[in-house]
Every structure is written in C-alpha cells, then in structure tokens.
Amino acid sequence: MDVERRARQQAYWFYVVAGASVLNALGHVWILGASSLVSVILAGAVGDASGSAGLKWFLVFTFVSPFVALGYFSSIGRRWAYLTGMILYGIDALLFMSIFRLVALFGLLFHGLILWRIWIGYSSLVALQTSESAFRNAAIQAALKRKLEEGRAEEPPAPYIAPKPFLPPRP
Numbered sequence: 001m002d003v004e005r006r007a008r009q010q011a012y013w014f015y016v017v018a019g020a021s022v023l024n025a026l027g028h029v030w031i032l033g034a035s036s037l038v039s040v041i042l043a044g045a046v047g048d049a050s051g052s053a054g055l056k057w058f059l060v061f062t063f064v065s066p067f068v069a070l071g072y073f074s075s076i077g078r079r080w081a082y083l084t085g086m087i088l089y090g091i092d093a094l095l096f097m098s099i100f101r102l103v104a105l106f107g108l109l110f111h112g113l114i115l116w117r118i119w120i121g122y123s124s125l126v127a128l129q130t131s132e133s134a135f136r137n138a139a140i141q142a143a144l145k146r147k148l149e150e151g152r153a154e155e156p157p158a159p160y161i162a163p164k165p166f167l168p169p170r171p
Helices: 002-011 013-026 033-046 050-075 079-100 105-150
Strands: none
Touching (some): 002 013, 002 050, 013 050, 013 105, 050 079
16 A cells, blocks of 8 residues: 555654764764764863763664664654654754754755654644545444445444432432
C-alpha cells in the first residue's frame, strides 16, 4: 500500500537526524543545534583538550539515542513518536537559530526539510490508521448484517449499564 510505504519511509528521517548529529560532532558541520551547542560549550570550557572527548561523545549519544528510538517507534506506526520527534526537532531548530542568528542557511533548510518529511510521515500514518479503522468497522457491520439476514445472529445486546450502588439512607 502506498500510504503505508510512505509512512514507513518518512520514519527513516529520524535516523538521518541521528547520523547528522554524529557528523556534527566529528567535525564542524554545524547543522544541528543541540550537538553544535555541546561542541561550542566544550570548546569554550576545555579548549581543544582531548579530555573532553569522552564527555562530548556521551552528550552526543544523549542527543542521538532519542532520535534512534523515535525512528524505530515511528516505523512501527506509533503516532506519538512522530509528534514527539517533531517537537524535539523543532526545539533543536530554535536552538540552532539562537546560536547562529540565522546566518547558517543550510542548517535552517536542513531543519525545515526534516520537519516537513516527518510531517508527511505523520499525516500518512494518520490517513492509514483512519482508513484501516473505517474498513474494519465496515467489515464488522457487513458481517453482522449478513448474519442477521440469515437468521444466525441476534440483535447486539444493549450496552451494559452498571447498577448504582446501594447507599443506606442518611440519618
């Protein structure tokens, strides 16, 4: 199905964000706000000392791992993963703009592209889940109607309403 394939393909953009964050930590690519901030802070606090490398990679891992997890959960059809990813990446875009003051046009375009692709994946997933739900409901109604016409089924029972608990009269 085309919509299902589109929803799954757009989930892979979370992996692109994770990979770009690692590339950002390797060199001075400056396309992600969070890992750029880590590099700037560590360079200012420690300088180019090799002692900060472990801390730098630990902090980069803390920014990469949520996007890897969001990529997994969005690829198996979880709406919350798409929404959470868009919010986190939107915050990263704001952080990027606050660091570079709109001079790094490539980074802003990169953020816009990623957010747009994640939105396409989310909207495809919503369309897919809505159509599956409608199809499932129509199939259940058709099967019930067929059984009713054949006389093999009874009318569905009324919904169960729990009785009110007995309360003793007030003195």
